[in-house]
Amino acid sequence: MDAGAENLNAIAAWAVSLMETLGGFGAGLAIALENLFPPLPSEIILPLAGFTAAKGSLGLVEVLIxxxxxxxxxxxxxxxxxxxxxxxRMYAIAERLPLIKVEDVERTEAWFEKHGSKAVFFGRMIPIFRSLISIPAGIERMPLLRFTLLTLAGSAIWNTIFVLAGFFLGANWHIVEDYAGVFQKIVIAVVIVAVVVWVFLRVRQMRRTRTARKVAID
Structure with a gap:
């Protein structure tokens, strides 16, 4: 058995134990921890919760709630x-980071001010960003009621899809994780490519700026 399969089995065993011990509250606790520690994948925990409901250990509505x-x-x-x-603090950190300009932070703030609601809602349905999107919302002090309602709506959709998949697939709940894992890898690949391109363009811009300054001095 490879390391990935062992990790999956360990997480699955932990989640099942939590739900069998604490019931619906255990399922909620597992997902709350998943938000704080993204290595705990909701793509495993949610279908497992649905599978547990299918066995009759938990009620389906209880799990969803x-x-x-x-x-x-x-x-x-x-x-x-x-x-x-x-x-x-965000600006202070940005000023100390290489390749980051204050203008980048300002543009990000402007973008979030314009598209923050959509980012929070749809971000709840994208691996990795599910957790991370809450931090800029807090930094920008998005109205708490709006943030809570958008998070509730986006999370309800994501959770319902995965819980129902586990409920109807039964013992084959792990099929959901396989497909979700592919989606997550695609998201990670896109992010890596975007970061590499951004770093390349930023370094090239910095070199051109230095060259222009040398020419001006000479």
């Missing part, structure tokens, strides 16, 4: 971290 509550609680905790970080 508790997992969505867990998503919102986890997101609110990350929102709080973002609010604590705040704009001042």
């Amino acid at each position: 508790w997992t969505t509550v867990g998503s919102v609680v986890g997101a609110l905790l990350l929102y709080g971290i973002g609010a604590w970080l705040g704009r001042r």
